[in-house]
Amino acid sequence: MTEKLSDAIAGFLLARQVEGCSPSTLRSYSHxxxxxxxxxxxxxxLSSITADHIRASLAGLQARGRRNAVAGFRSLV
Incomplete structure (x- = not known):
C-alpha cells in the first residue's frame, strides 16, 4: 500500500513529539x-512528491511575499 502524504506528515509530527519538541514547535511544523x-x-x-513540488510551493509563498512562511518551511529540513 502506498503511503499518503498526510500519513507521512502525521508520522513525522508524532516522531518530533516523542523526541521532545515543544508544543509551539509542533504547532509551527503542523502549520x-x-x-x-x-x-x-x-x-x-508520498512517493510521487518531488523536489519540484517543494520548490513550487516555496515559490508561491515567495511570490505572495510570505518570507516568514518560506523560513518556516526551511526550518523543517
Missing part, C-alpha cells in the same frame, strides 16, 4: 506542513 498539503494534496502518494 507549514498543512500549507504544503493544501498545495500538493493530502492524498498524494
Amino acid at each position: 507549514y506542513l498543512d500549507r504544503f498539503m493544501a498545495h500538493v494534496g493530502r492524498s498524494t502518494p
Whole structure:
C-alpha cells in the first residue's frame, strides 16, 4: 500500500513529539506542513512528491511575499 502524504506528515509530527519538541514547535511544523498539503494534496502518494513540488510551493509563498512562511518551511529540513 502506498503511503499518503498526510500519513507521512502525521508520522513525522508524532516522531518530533516523542523526541521532545515543544508544543509551539509542533504547532509551527503542523502549520507549514498543512500549507504544503493544501498545495500538493493530502492524498498524494508520498512517493510521487518531488523536489519540484517543494520548490513550487516555496515559490508561491515567495511570490505572495510570505518570507516568514518560506523560513518556516526551511526550518523543517
